[in-house]
Amino acid sequence: MSRLENPLEIGGLTLSNRLYRAPLLECAGNGDDAVETLVSDLEPAAAAGAGLVCQGATIVRGEGGCAAPGMTRVHDPEFVAELSTLTDAIHAHGSRIAIQLEHGGLRSMETWHAGYRQANPNLQQLAVSRPPWPLRLLDRLGFLSYDAHVMTTEEVYELAADFGRSAAYAVDAGYDAIHLAGANMGIVQQFLSPFYNCRVDEFRDGVRFLELVHDEIRKRAGDVPLMTKVPAETEAPPFVRSRLSAVDAVRICERLAGIGYDALVPVNASVFWDMSIVRGEFPTRAWRDERYREGYAEAFGGRGRAALVAFGNWVESLAYDFDPAWNAGLCRAVRKRVDVPILAEGGIRERGEMERLLGRDCDMVGMARPFYAEPELPARLLGDTAGDTRVVCENCNNCAVPQATGEPGVCRTPEVLKRAGELRKQGAYERHGHSEAE
Template sequence: MRTTHTLKPEPSDSRCVPRLDDPVTVGGLRLRNRLYRTPLLECAGTDSETADTLRSELEPAAAAGAGLVCQGATVVRGEGGCAAPGMTRVHDDEFVAGLAPVPDAVEAHGGRVFAQLEHGGLRSMEVWHAGYRSAHPDLDQLAVSDPPLPLRAADRLGLLDVSPRVLSTDAVYDLAADFGRAAGRLADAGYHGVHVAGANMGIVQQFLSPFYNRRSDEFADGGRFLEVLYDEVRERTDAPLIAKLPAETRAPPGIRRHLSADDCVALCERAAEIGFDAVAPVSGSVFWDMHIVRGEYPERAWADDRFQAGYADAFGSRWRAKLVSLANRVQARRASFEPAWNADLCRRVRERVDVPVMLEGGVRERERIDRLLGDACDLVGMGRPFYAEPRLPARLLDDPDAAVVCENCNNCAVPQAAGVDGVCRTPEVLAERGRLAREGAYETSEED
């Protein structure tokens, strides 16, 4: 199944340039504005409390005015594939039906919620998390091809456990069908759309990337997996389907096989031709490193005594955790924060596709958002700032001079490896949020 899109170009008259609070349509679904919460790790698990946890995480953004809220990576299979502790699985019909209060709560505030579908492949916990590997010794690791040399070297050094099962052609079709079945379950539960995690080193990126994909069958063309995945979803639901797609322009020196910015633009064009309803182009690396969350080295998080046991469990010992911390420090030097770091890439894509382009990564001020809309993108998303300000949209939509309180310190992200919730723990940031709350900055007309 293929879909023809009709997204009219923005008028050249500057008076008609879209504003953040203007509505936008994605795959036939009208969003009340162009601000979205990007997928984050809600650490909601897969149990009787999951719906309540997800609702408490996602509802504040919708109540504060976000047009779209993206639920973080949900794993399409019942075993394996989790890239971090606490991820939610959506393989079971009855369980997913029980998530209906989440879209109900978001919709009650006028927002819409998409769920991000994921499988970690060679980024999964069975590869990098020592404690998880020990508890699940027989769990298969899924790989697109034989692992590349840097991962095999890390295995020999004992830093990773790389002993995967390379997917056969039939198994690839089965995996795509699992994405489709998960999308159908979520649509039946009331979710308004589906977001395919095609970046951040999950298995979809591993199909797309020449660093990982050295197959000799039809899926040697990584875009072929997008086609099959799309068809599997469309067999089960017509809900809007969007994809985050990668450029691997921050790959370390010496990695010759990787996705260039030109490759990313071509992938976005192909996704639009296939029928995806929007694309989110992002630049990163071939590894799961600081280029995903650019900013400061999270020194406070690595030094926090509360998380040391969790780090030791994740990385195999306290001294190995210190090695990971050192590598994190080195990466941070190469992955310094850049405002709106995907803007140029998104602008190139927007010139070539007729579907909405979603920009995320390093957007922190309303004034910058107003400049980007209609130029580089059609929607603007933020991630980590929501850890600091769950009701951030209220400020951004109301104040043309608003800027987030997030300091890009990344102390919210690293503890997630230890199984801890992703929340802001930076005292100065929390103090500023408290001041703003006392001044009523997070109140909306809906709640007045």
């Protein structure tokens, strides 16, 4: 048996194999069709055999904090209870499900989305500290809008309690694990990063916030397996002097393992929301698509500014070209120093590559964007005996940019969809030899 098919235990939870669907933006919101949308998006991965399915980032408060349109909020216990329909569907296929908890902080829509700011003029961003000077400069130039509220010590404690409460609601609804959104410039990264965190209280040490969140989750949700992303800000532009190095990230992981986190997801990141997160080609098709022009104008404050954002996106695509398994080295460095499972994601695209990573760099491998084109991708990968299966995703990023307008995350590249359709006709996504309830 290859490593990919081997079971793995995380915090007492046994997973049937070492392949997971990494968190993606589902754009399900909280409306009447939210649960149905989430089931439609997530169940195929479980039906196809993924050992773990991670629901995308969900917001722990009822107001503010969304990094993109259509994010689901999990502050309301009545709504979260309805998500038992989703967890039951995942469990019926023998898979397990984690929910990712987040608050956007300075990256929230009340910062960058012009239409949202206009509709919610009184919303302030939650901030760890005063926004750093590059962000204040963008505010003066009119590209962002900061009216940040720097949290008091008491308010930080209350935010951690919100993470704990949402985790408890999720466990009651049948979720098997809690995954914190510790990177992608969300509030957790803002606590960890010296670029953002200039506090003078106990939370000047950003790990202290993650320790407090851990304690709140343990107090309210019990011994549910708990994991988090951990960023190394290695992709930040050279002018950013204060950043998390790879050495810093390894040390943070050591501390988190000691605190009681059950698994860690080390990632190379920037201090900005840029294409270091989704490396690959400039999404020409998505930017030129007439269907989204008005949505871009609303989001970015007019067609001219949308064009400037597109230009910036193009410049970033030159700096952040696709790099296979771009977090492998960092994962390997962390794995040498901690005794908890290490999950690797970011640019993993081939079955053979997965086998090389497992046991050397990590204990579990995940993918995100490829699931937009192939929702049942695990069936192809787990059914591969030769080890030469590669995803059809071309890393073109046409799936991601329209999400700024509230569009769902789906593959929009005809050539990729054609290839997936051909594979479906060939029966490549059929899962053989498994019952519905394993």
